[in-house]
Amino acid sequence: MSLVALSRKKSPWLLHFETGGCNGCAIEVWACLTPVYDVERFGMVNTGNPKHADVLIVTGCVNARSGRVLRNLYSQMPEPKVVIAVGVCACTGGIFHDSYNLAPGADRAIPVDIYIPNCAARPEAIIDSVLHAVDLLEEKGRSYDARRS
């Protein structure tokens, strides 16, 4: 594996956006950063800044207002980037699916690569999804390089 590919895999910087669920999944995302799960050992850093992020983690159900913000954040992230929908709310709308103001899933607002349909998603599942995301990141990175050259 080339050094670039290795680096892409070893350094996924996260951006977490809570679009407005019950916050259960958001808490689980934060739990990943605690000493118990310690995602920093995989090189993950919670950046809180779309311009620095590689992986966008969406939790909660998307409505008209938060969808606008979500699209904005997504468009500010530089290529290559991966989106993970964490929790059944972000995947399909979950228990709120028939609410009048909701989009059934974050993929109505932005392209989503990985889904974790749990309510609430366990930290193990979140870490697992990010480790899948780094492979995808590397793949997208290669196609991005090909497009660029």
Add this chain to the structure above:
Amino acid sequence: MGCACGDRPTSLDVGGSAVSVTAGFWLMVLGIVVAPLVGGLLTGLERKVIARFQGRQGPPLVQAFYDLIKLWQKQPRAVNRIQVVYAYAHLFFMIVSLLALLLGQDLLMILFIFSFASVALILGGLSVDSPYSRIGSQREIVQLLVYEPILILMVIAFYKVTGSFMARAAWGLGQPLIYQIPLVLVAFLSVFIIKLRKSPFDLATQLHEPHQELVKGIITEYSGPHLALIELASWYEMVFLLGLVALFWSTSWIGALILAAVFFSLLTLIDNVTPRATYAWMVKFVWKVGLGLAVVNVTCLYLG
């Protein structure tokens, strides 16, 4: 303060001799190639130590290099062109100040170049519309204001002891500078913490920490390769500041290394046990304690 400088020569160019052309060439190679490797490893080590402090395993030691290469390969997306120019200027002046120190050049000039590196970062932060970036830049300006007098006093104390502004004058000293200007070294610790953006003075930005009240402060609007430039500059900066520390024990390699190691450990320790200060507290504290110590030391030098 016994005066070891009774028979101090008056010429500006005293102490250690100027480096030869070949030695200069190798020193420059060392500065440009080896310094970032050391800086990157130290950054990795620091993150590892912080993780261990918190009972975590932490990232691998070479994590900083992974981050840099990844950032370099990301899509370049600048808000405006001038922002990119300032990122390059920041890196360039940081490298030049490190090289000038390695070659034992004029300390006043080195400080001037070093400040220009900071100013380039500030201008880059101010060149965009983001309020986070602008507040971060304003905090960086306050920090510049706070530590600059201490650095100037350090150079004055250096001149008083060695009789020269040239950094290489320190190499020819009989006894380490730390014996005569210990308080200046203590004051320099605050500059060290401010410049490396560690708690309690991590006001303007922090590269690897999840503080988000200003998003990422001064570097909010930098992304991809341009952020990589700033990250790389921060490695050179760390080596440059450790070099300034080593100047205080320039008579032996071991002493210099020990002093640098002590400063690095203190930096990590203080970073972990202190909460972040407000900028007003920082101004008060650093000017009262840091500047106070430096002034006392310089006054003693003049009286002694």
